Amino acid sequence: MKLLHQSGLMDMTPKGIVIIGSGSQGRMLQNLFKQYKLGYQFLGFLDDQHQKYEHNGQFFEAPIDYYQELLEDDVHFFLAIGNVEDRMKIASHLKIPTEKYAIIVHPKAYVDPTVELSHGVYVSAHASIMHDVTIGEHTSIQSGAVVEYESRLNSFVNISPRATLCGNVQIADQVFIGAGATIIQGLTVAEKSIVGAGAAVIRDVPENHLALGVPAKNNMRLRSPNLYVTSRMDLGAQLEK
Numbered sequence: 041m042k043l044l045h046q047s048g049l050m051d052m053t054p055k056g057i058v059i060i061g062s063g064s065q066g067r068m069l070q071n072l073f074k075q076y077k078l079g080y081q082f083l084g085f086l087d088d089q090h091q092k093y094e095h096n097g098q099f100f101e102a103p104i105d106y107y108q109e110l111l112e113d114d115v116h117f118f119l120a121i122g123n124v125e126d127r128m129k130i131a132s133h134l135k136i137p138t139e140k141y142a143i144i145v146h147p148k149a150y151v152d153p154t155v156e157l158s159h160g161v162y163v164s165a166h167a168s169i170m171h172d173v174t175i176g177e178h179t180s181i182q183s184g185a186v187v188e189y190e191s192r193l194n195s196f197v198n199i200s201p202r203a204t205l206c207g208n209v210q211i212a213d214q215v216f217i218g219a220g221a222t223i224i225q226g227l228t229v230a231e232k233s234i235v236g237a238g239a240a241v242i243r244d245v246p247e248n249h250l251a252l253g254v255p256a257k258n259n260m261r262l263r264s265p266n267l268y269v270t271s272r273m274d275l276g277a278q279l280e281k
């Protein structure tokens with residue numbers, strides 16, 4: 041995992057940025073760049089709902105594979121795709137060098153200067169990330185979430201609004217933490233697991249498990265966790281017998 045310090049971003053010359061995904065997350069980022077700039081100039085969206093390159097005078101829209109035309113330019117990219125499985129598939133299909141993915145931190149977030157953020161990370165408004173935290177590629181920290189000291193979050197993780205990770209928590213790849221959930225200090229949530237909204241996690245969560253409730257129970261093993269979260273399939277069908 042390649043990690044960067046946040047301050048490495050503070051280049052004065054605005055760079056072009058292209059958002060991959062023109063859904064709600066992509067449009068939210070477009071508005072963010074309009075309002076705050078953040079050292080970037082928004083150039084356009086790549087999304088396969090667009091058949092061909094078109095420019096409306098302010099920004100372009102084009103199919104995803106148009107990225108190849110932009111690789112030689114001094115352009116950064118950002119994956120604004122909520123579904124983690126799709127985000128991973130597109131990231132591996134695109135072959136965009138890691139360093140060409142932007143790190144986006146909302147100006148109303150607090151990120152301690154010791155925090156290390158990887159490429160493709162998004163930190164939303166009112167999130168707080170405290171000292172010596174590390175965050176892996178394409179991980180998203182949503183509004184008002186708190187990530188306390190020395191926690192380590194891997195890649196393609198989603199931390200939903202107002203979730204709290206107490207100190208020294210370890211979050212593995214592709215974990216989804218629901219809104220308002222709390223993980224107490226020193227715990228691990230293993231790969232591809234889901235913590236439901238509002239859960240209080242007081243024990244480690246094993247790989248591919250669903251943890252729900254207060255205190256959270258971890259005894260539900262998922263067959264296809266990302267599919268489960270994103271397509272809201274029937275819980276019974278998704279749990280291993």
Ligand SMILES: CC(C)(COP(=O)(O)OP(=O)(O)OC[C@H]1O[C@@H](n2cnc3c(N)ncnc32)[C@H](O)[C@@H]1OP(=O)(O)O)[C@@H](O)C(=O)NCCC(=O)NCCS
Pocket residue numbers: 182200201217218219220235236237238239252253268269272273274275
């Ligand atoms: C866990 C979760 C994924 C389950 O979704 P679902 O499959 O649609 O679940 P259902 O609403 O069908 O509920 C299935 C059962 O689980 C229970 N349940 C669902 N979510 C729960 C939660 N967060 N805590 C406790 N129990 C929960 C329901 O009460 C129901 O129990 P029952 O069968 O005894 O009635 C979802 O409830 C959740 O917490 N999602 C996180 C949302 C979020 O944080 N989004 C942030 C986006 S930025």
